[in-house]
Amino acid sequence: MSGRGGRGGGRGRGGPMVNGRRAVAQNSVPWATDAEILLDGKPSELFPPYDVPRPPPLTRKEDKLVSYFLLFREQCQDGPLYTQARSRLSQPSPSAAAAGPSSSSSAASSLAPGARAYGQDQINQRYGLVSKATLDAFTAVPTYSQRFTRAPRALPDLASRPFAKEFFPPELHATLDGDDDDAAAGGRPGKRRRLAGAGAKTLGLSSITSYKTAEELFFRDGLAPDQPPRQGGRAKAADGELDKALQLMSTLEKRGEGDDDAGFLSGEDDEDWVRGGHGGDDDEDGAAAADEDDQYEDESGDDYNAEAYFDGNQDDDDFDDGGDDGGDYF
C-alpha cells in the first residue's frame, strides 16, 4: 500500500525556462554535482510487485470454531424459518447460486450484474424478479434431475412451530399461526390453510450432526434407513442417501399425482417439524409464497409424468442409473 510514491522522480523538471535553462538552483539537484550518477528515468511502475500478506493457516482451535459455525449455519438453513435467497439477480450473490435453475438464469433485467444502484427503488428492483416471464428457456424444461433440487422457500414456515406469542406484537399473531392472508393472496377460494392450534406443535430439532468438510464429503451421514423420510426440498441431513431417495420415490408413487402444484416431493416434511393432527391436508408454504409473486417454483407442473421414471426403479438397490441420468443436467 505504501510501497509507491517514494521515488520522487522528475524533480524540478517543470520549472520555468530562463535563458534556455531550467530555473533550478545550481547544485540543488544530484546530477549537477555528480557527473557519474545514473538517473532512473523510467516511469514508476503502475502495479509494483506487492507482497500479498497471507494469513497463517488455521490452528486447531480455529478450525473447530469454524466448523461449529458452519454446522450452525447448515442447521439454520435447514430450519423452517430460513428463507432461501432466490431473487437477487444483479449481483453475484448466494441467491444466484442457491436458487434453482429457474432463477439463476439471466432474467430480463435492465440491471447488469454488479451495476450500481441509485436510491432505494433501484435496490428494490433487484429483488423479486423471478417470475414466469423471466424463466430461462434453456433450463426451464423439466428434467429428471430437477426432482432433486430443493424448492426455494420464499416465506418462512411459521405455522410449523410453536412460538411464545405473548412476546410478539399483536399484529404478528395471525402471521405466527400461519393464517396471514393478504388481499393479494386471498384470491384463491379453495386454498387450504392450517388451522391455528390444530394439535400441539413441536419444535423440531435439527438432525444434522456434523458439518462435512471437503475430505469427509463422501462419507455417508449417519442416519438410520428407517427414519421417516423428510421432504426432499428441505431436509439436507442425509438427502443424498440411496435408501432415502428410494424411499422418497416409493412414497411419491403411493401418493400418485395427489400433489398439487406445490412441488413434487412435498407432503412429508410435516412429519418432521410438526406433529399434529393435520398431516396430509395442509398446504405447502412454498405454494403459499408463490401466490403473490408469479409462481416461480411450480414449473414442474402436471405435464411431467414422474411415474414413467420411477416405474421399475423402486426396487433397484443401486441408484446409480438415476444418478447418471441426473449427471447430464448439471
Added chain:
Amino acid sequence: MLVTKPLAELCALLIDELHGELPSRIFAMLLTKGRSTVPQLAQYTSMTPRQIRHGLAVLHQHNLLYYHVDASSDLAFYEANPENAYNLIRTGKILEMVETSFGAPAKDVVQSLLLSGQTRISDLVAAYKEKIDHATKEAAANGEEADWAAETNGINGDAPSTNKAGPVVKSTAHLNSILCRLVEAELIEVVHSTTFESPQDVQKIVEKEVMDKFFPAGVKGNKAKIEFQEKMAEGLRKVRAESKSLKRKLEQQGSGIKRRKLMENLAMAVTNGNHEEDLDPVLDPRQVIRINYEKCLVDLRNRRLVQFATDMYGETTAYVYGVLLKLLTKDLPRCRQDPLADVSEDKHDAEKPFLVTTDLILDNLKTSVDLSLGIGKAERRQVSRSVAERVEPYPPARRTFLDEAEVEGEASADEDEEDDESSEGSEEDEEDYKPVANGEANGVNGTNGARVKFAGAGGAAKEPRRLDRPTQLRQHLLLLCESTQHFVRHCGPDEWTVDFPALLRSLRETELDTVIERKCGRQGLRLARILRSKGKLEEKALPNVALMRKPELQQKMLEMQSAGFVWVQEVPRDLKADVKKSFFLWFCDVERSLGQMLANSYTTMVHCMQVLEALRYKERDVLETTKRTDVRGREKDAMRKEYYERYSRYLDCERKLFAQMMRLDDLVSVLRDF
C-alpha cells in the same frame, strides 16, 4: 451501539447468511431508516405487508428486533438490534466456550437455543423428548440391521452420532439439569415483558415511572437531581434483574453453590452421574428463555485475557490467572458497566466485595498442575518484600492515554527489550541476578529488584527451592501484580482483584502495537511509542529524539500518517501562517487509531462476505449440483472429478474466509465489547 455503514452492511450480510434473504432485507432497511412500522417498511422495500410480517416474525424470533407498541394506536414500531446481529458471527466461539466449560450436552442445548431463538422451556423439553424417543427407536432398529449401523458408526467415529451412542442429551431430567446449570451461570436468561423494548424505550418508561412516583413536581436542585439519578439507576436495575428471575428462584430453592458442591461430590462418586439430575429442581415450563450474550461475552473476555497472560508470562501463570478470573467474574453480568444503571452500584460492591482470596483460588486449582513451573527465583536479599507485596486498596486513578504513557514510558527508549521478556529473564539468570547491572530494564519491569521473574527455561533448570503450594501460588499472583499491564491488583492481604478497564486499555494498546508493527515495521512501532511517551513532538526535534536520519524518518512518518497511526498538526508562528515558518507537531492519538482500526475491521469483514458471494457466483453451477438431494452427502461419487475438485476448493476457501472473519471478530471484541 453506533452503527456505521460497514457495520450495517455486515449485520445484513450475516443475517442473510444464517436466516435468509427476507429477514436480511428488512433488517437492513430498519438500520437505515430507524424505527418503522409495517406499512412504512412495506413502502421502503416494495414488498407486501404479508412478506414484511413474516420477515419480522423471523427476526423477532431470533432476538434481532426491538419493538414498541404504542398504547394509543396499537401500532408496533420496530427497531433493529445490531448487537445481537453482530453476535451471530460469534456463534462458533460461544458454542466452543460452552463446550469446554460445560461439556458437549450443554453445547447441544445452547445450539438448539440459538437455532430456535427465544423458546418456551416446555417446547424445548418436548422437542428433546421427541428426539430422544426417536433415537431410542432408531437404536432398536439399528440392532436389527447391525451391519448397516456398524458401517455408519465406524465412519462417524468422532461426530456425535445419533445412532449408537444415543443422543448427547440423555433424558429430559438431564436436559433440566443442564438448563439449571446454564441458568445459574447466567448464560441463559428469561425473556420478560420489557426485554424487547429498546434501551431508549426502557429508559423512558423508567423515567416516567420515577417521575410519577417520586417527583410529581419535577426535579429541582442539585440534591434532587442526584436522587433522581439514583432512583433511575435503581429502576433500570430492577428491569434488568427481571431476566434473572429463574436464577433467583433456583437460588431460593436450594443454595446453588451448596448443591453444586454436592453434585460434584456425587459425580466423583458415581461415574454415571445420573443421580445429580434428580437434585435439580424442575424449571417452570412456562418460562421463555434465550441466550444471554452479555454474559457469554464476559466468559469470552476471560479467555482472551488468559491468552494475553499466556503470551506475557507463560502457561502456568496464565492458568492461575484463568482460575482467578473465573472466580472473580462469576457474578459479573456484563463486560462494560452501563453508565446510567450502574451509578450507585458501588454500594452493592461494598456488600459483596469484588475480590478473590488466595485460599479460594487454591481450592479451585487442579492438583495436577505443577505450580513450581514458570516462576524464577531470587535471593532473599535482592527482594524488597515491602514493595513486592505492597497492597493497593484502591484502583489506580483513571488517566488519559497520553498521560499514562508519559508516566509509564520513562524508560521507553529501549522498550523493545521489554517485549521479549524471556530473553531478558535468561540474561539475568546468567548475570546472577544483579539488579544494579540492568537497573533500567528492571525499573520498567519488576517493581523493584527481581523478586519474581519470568524464568523460562533458565529458572526451571536451577535447583528449585522447596516451596509449599500456597507460596508458589502467591508468587504467581505477585508476578501478575507487578506487570505493567495491570493483570491483577493486590487489594488487601491475600485478596486479589482485577481492574478491567486499565487491563483492557493495555490489551488494546498491545493490539494496536501489533498492527503498527505489521504495517510499518519495528521502526514505525518505535516511533509511535516515542510519540506516545513524549506527547507532541516538533518535526525538527523528532530526528534527535529518535536517533534516526531525517529522510528515513520522514518517509516512515508519512507512511504511518497515511496508515492512520500518527497525525500532524500545523501551528502557524504568526498571522500570515507562512508554511515555512510554521511548526509541525507530530502526535499519536491512541483512541483515534483504535477507532480507525475498528472501522477497518468491519470493512474487512464485509469484504470477506463479499468475496464469499463472488466465489459462490463463480462456482454456482457446482453448488447448484451439490444442493440436489441425490448428490448431497455423496458428492464424491455423484459428481464428476473436476466438479468435485472445484467444490472442495470452494469449501476450503469458505472455511478460510470465515476463519478470517472470526479473527477479525477477536479484534473487534477487544476494541469494542470487552
